[in-house]
Structure formats: structure tokens, C-alpha cells
Amino acid sequence: MKLKEGIPRHSQISHWLRKKIEEAEYKPDEKLPSENELATMFDVSRVTIRRALQSLESDSVIYRCQGLGSFVSDNRTPHNLVRLTDFNEDMAKAGLDASSVVRDFKTVDAPVWLTSILGIGEGSKVLQIDRLRLGNGEPVAFDSTWLPILYGQLLDKQQLQNTTIYKSLEENYNIPIIRGCYRISAELADQQLADELKVELRSPLLLIDRTTFTIGEKPVYYQKRYYRSDRVMYEMTLERRKDDSSSSTDMPLKEFIPVFRS
Secondary structure, three states, X not given: OOOOOOOOHHHHHHHHHHHHHHOOOOXXXXXXXXXXXXXXXXXXXXXHHHHHHHHHHHOOOEEEEOOOEEEEOOOEEEOOOOOOOOHHHHHHHOOOOEEEEEEEEEEEEOOHHHHHHHOOOOOOEEEEEEXXXXXXXXXXXXXXXXXXXXXXXXXXXOHHHOOOHHHHHHHHHOOOOOEEEEEEEEEEOOHHHHHHHOOOOOOEEEEEEEEEEEHHHEEEEEEEEEEXXXXXXXXXXXXXXXXXXXXXXXXXXXEEEEEEEO
16 A cells, blocks of 8 residues: 555554454454554554554454453453443443343242341342343343342332333432442353353353442342353453552452453
8 A cells, every 4th residue: 555645654554454354354352463564564663653552452443451452352342340331331332232131030039048148047038130231232241130129119110111220219219339249150041041141052151140239248149140252251351560569459450341242
């Protein structure tokens, strides 16, 4: 490609690469030519190439791995989960329109295994909410949530089609969600999950167990969320310090982000 005069060279190169990616000449996760190869191709310096790649990276068109090179993004957008977020916030940051289909909204006897998690007595009633979670109208996740009746009675089934438990409790009742404990594992889709998420039976799913707390360390709910593994994955960035003493209480986790495929 011959570069035009009067237009910044790095802009022309980034435009050319963007067009090639849009035309699928470079596929998602495919490695781009190296900086040296691009510099030779366009007869420019590596500094110019680096500026062009930085522009594409800032627009999430490509991603770069230290020591490996630049790769084509597959339309997934990272979102910070070091700060506690809800489903709608994650979807919004991914550029997706979030909505939910409430499959079940019922009062049930709390299973024995749940009582210690929610800090309730055996025989207590809980509200169980089962929801299909959608991004741009397509299935992304399915979750089951259990709340003590104290909190469950405050929720409205219809409102949960377009809002979240977090938002409803915080905005309507001034009950802040201050902490969440996560456990991430893998699960195979049973028939119900396969039907809801439109995946094959026994397809791998990403399971997130979460207990959420309000002021006074009171559990607000326990949730099991099953993500389609072809729609989301998690990335984390850890920091290694020179003073890596075991007595340090600083949080070494710099980023913990769900990455969604649109």
C-alpha cells in the first residue's frame, strides 16, 4: 500500500488494517504481521507502526500480548469486576442490551445446604428466582437466586424483567450491596440448561456461585449463574511486588474481568 501525503501515516496504516479485519482477511484471534514486517511493508519506522497498533488496540479492534505480538479481537469487551457489578452493568459495558426472562418466582422451603450460607434457620422460607439472562435478545446466562424472605418480599417479578436485584434493593429500599464472594467452576449443561441457553446437551458452562452481602455482613442472596462458555470468559491481572511479604494485606489482584463475545 502506498501512503498518501498530508495524512498522518499511522492513521492510514490503522485504517488499512481495520479494513482488512472488517473484510475478514484477518480472522478473530489471528496474529497480525510483526511490527518489523509492517514497517517493511509500509516503508515506515516501527514507531509509526506502534502508534497505528495502539490506535486499534484502544478501539478494541486488536489486542496485544507481550512478547507474542498483535492479534485480532473477536468482539469481546473487558469489564472490571474488582468493583462489584451486576449483570446489567456488565452487559452495558460490553455494549449489549440486557434483559431477563423470569422463569420462576416462588417461595420455597430453604434446602438444608442453603441455611448456613444465608444465615437462616432450618425450615425457613426463601424466595427462589430463576432467570434467563439475555444480551441483545440472545441467551447469555441462566441463574437461580435464593433470598431470605426479609429481602425477597421487597422484590417484584415484573420489574426483574428489566432491572436487577442489586438496583431494586439499593434504589427502592436503600439496602446497599457492599460485598460479593465468588467461586468459579465448570459444569456440563443438563437438559433444562441446554434448552434455555440454546446449547448442546452436556456442553461446558461457566458456573459462578455468588453470595452477596449488605451492611453488617448480612447475606442478601445466594446465586448460581451458568454462563455460556462461548459467550463469556474471565481474565485476571495479578501484580508481583518486590516486597512480596506474606504479611502484606494489599490486594494483588489488579483486574478481574468478564469478557463477552457479542
